[in-house]
Amino acid sequence: MSSVTTNFDKHSKDEDSLVTSASVVVLPSNFLKFIENWRQRNNILTPSALQPIQQQNVQLQQQNEQLQQQNNNQQMLDDVIISVQENTVTKNEIILNKEEFSKMKQKET
Structure with a gap:
């Protein structure tokens, strides 16, 4: 040197x-x-070596956002299903109660 x-x-x-x-x-x-x-x-790592890692990071963030949205959608769907099931049970109970009430009325008369 x-x-x-x-x-x-x-x-x-x-x-x-x-x-x-x-x-x-x-x-x-x-x-x-x-x-x-x-x-x-x-x-x-040099900046050129970091570029593919940064691109992969962006892709993973996008995938994560998509999965989070899917998870949110699935949770909303689950909540709706539970609500419908609860309402169905409630309606059935009401129907049963009406039937029971009718039967009771018939027995009384």
């Missing part, structure tokens, strides 16, 4: 400790591969 250093500020001998410098570093050709391997070892 090679390095080039340049001083931007001119300074006197008293200012030696205040020197500002910038370095230009020439990277080896396999540095990007090294970085990618490091990311993989450390489970760090």
Whole structure:
């Protein structure tokens, strides 16, 4: 690896400790591969690697919303069925009560 250093500020001998410098570093050709391997070892995802995960997340959220709606619809249907059953039982009881009342009336006469 090679390095080039340049001083931007001119300074006197008293200012030696205040020197500002910038370095230009020439990277080896396999540095990007090294970085990618490091990311993989450390489970760090790049934005392009995150995109399919984010798309899958959106799809899962949509599926979840659909399932929640289906669940709500099923619950409403169950409530209606229970209500109809309760009303049917109540009507049958009323009918039975009327029949019993009629029978009682007939017995009395």
